[in-house]
Amino acid sequence: MVNYADYENRLHVLRDEMTSRINAINKDAHHREQPVEKDFSEQVTQRENDDVLNALDHEAKTIVQQIDKALLSIKENTYGVCKKCGNPIAEKRLEAVPYVTLCIECAE
Numbered sequence: 001m002v003n004y005a006d007y008e009n010r011l012h013v014l015r016d017e018m019t020s021r022i023n024a025i026n027k028d029a030h031h032r033e034q035p036v037e038k039d040f041s042e043q044v045t046q047r048e049n050d051d052v053l054n055a056l057d058h059e060a061k062t063i064v065q066q067i068d069k070a071l072l073s074i075k076e077n078t079y080g081v082c083k084k085c086g087n088p089i090a091e092k093r094l095e096a097v098p099y100v101t102l103c104i105e106c107a108e
Contacts, residue, residue, distance in 0.1 A: 004074050007098045011074075014098070015067045018060045025057045063099070070099040082106050 073079040082103040
């Protein structure tokens with residue numbers, strides 16, 4: 001059995017970073033610090049910014065879900081195994097993105 005403690009630690013750190021990002025985005029998106037602008041043109045700009053924040057929020061939530069799955073796979077001793085072909089995922093790929101589920105060949 002391979003020891004994936006370093007990956008597990010990195011995944012927890014990444015999860016904390018993404019959760020902090022989600023909280024910050026939600027704070028900004030809901031204008032908790034500032035009211036919605038009264039000027040229509042400013043409202044349009046604010047809504048465009050909200051769209052960007054919503055996209056970033058969705059991306060961060062997706063990454064958190066992937067991290068959670070990776071942490072579960074560590075517990076189940078299936079971490080680092082391609083979900084499609086069953087071959088090991090290269091160490092360099094796991095180092096770059098520790099929550100990947102596919103080897104480079106299957107990802108392409």
